Amino acid sequence: MNSRTEIAALFPATLYDFLSSGNGYKVRLALAHLQLPYRYEEVDLVRGESRTSEFLARNPVGKIPVLVLADGTVLCESNAILWWLCEDSDWMPEGRLARQRVLQWMSFEQYNHEPTVAVLRARALHPEFGTLSEAQRTDLLKRGHLALDVMEQTLSRRPFLVEDQLSIADVALYAYTHVAHQGGYDLHRYSGIRAWLARCRQGLPALRIDETPA
Numbered sequence: 001m002n003s004r005t006e007i008a009a010l011f012p013a014t015l016y017d018f019l020s021s022g023n024g025y026k027v028r029l030a031l032a033h034l035q036l037p038y039r040y041e042e043v044d045l046v047r048g049e050s051r052t053s054e055f056l057a058r059n060p061v062g063k064i065p066v067l068v069l070a071d072g073t074v075l076c077e078s079n080a081i082l083w084w085l086c087e088d089s090d091w092m093p094e095g096r097l098a099r100q101r102v103l104q105w106m107s108f109e110q111y112n113h114e115p116t117v118a119v120l121r122a123r124a125l126h127p128e129f130g131t132l133s134e135a136q137r138t139d140l141l142k143r144g145h146l147a148l149d150v151m152e153q154t155l156s157r158r159p160f161l162v163e164d165q166l167s168i169a170d171v172a173l174y175a176y177t178h179v180a181h182q183g184g185y186d187l188h189r190y191s192g193i194r195a196w197l198a199r200c201r202q203g204l205p206a207l208r209i210d211e212t213p214a
C-alpha cells in the first residue's frame, strides 16, 4: 500500500471546527483538494464548546481544528494536520531545503501572523470574545502589518512563498491573509500579496471560508 492509499483508508474522518476560523479553513481546503470525505462538526466557540470536558478529552489545549480519523486517531494543530494530509501531495515541494522553507513560513504564520492578523479579525467578527483596548488594537495592527510587510518582500519577487508552485506554506498563510481586511488590515498597500492571493485562488478548491462544507 502506498501512503495515499493508507491515508484514504482512514476516512471518512470528523473535523471539529468553527466556520469563521482560518485555522480550520486550512484543513477544509486540504481535505477538499485531496477529495477526502469527512463529517463537519461545528464547535461553537462563542458558547465555550471548545472548553467542555468532552472536547478537552480530544484536544487538551481546547482549540479547533481537530481531525478525528476513522480509526479514532486524533490530529490537532492546523499546520501539523496540513503537513500530515499533504506530505506526499502536489502541495508539498520535494527538496529538503524547500521543505525547510515550507516549515519556516508555517512557523512564521503561527508566531508572527496568526496571533496578530487573526486575532483582530476574530474580535471584529465576534465581539462576544471580548473587547480590546485602543492600545492593544494599535499594537496588533502594527505587528500584523509588520508580518504582512515580510510576506510582501518575498511575494513582490516570486509567485509563491516556496519555489514556483503553491504549497501548504501558501495555504497556511492564505487562510487569514485573504480576510485580513475584516480585522482592519490595509491590503491595498501590498500589491505583491494581492497578486499572490489571486494566484492562490486559482489553485485552491472553490470553498469560501464562511461556507459549510457539503
Ligand SMILES: N[C@@H](CCC(=O)N[C@@H](CS)C(=O)NCC(=O)O)C(=O)O
Pocket (backbone or CB within 6 Å): 018, 021, 022, 023, 024, 045, 050, 051, 062, 063, 064, 065, 076, 077, 078, 079, 110
Ligand atoms: N495553533 C493552533 C491554534 C488554533 C486556534 O487558535 N483555534 C482557535 C480558533 S481559530 C480556538 O479554537 N479557540 C478557542 C479557544 O481558545 O477556546 C492551530 O493552528 O490549530
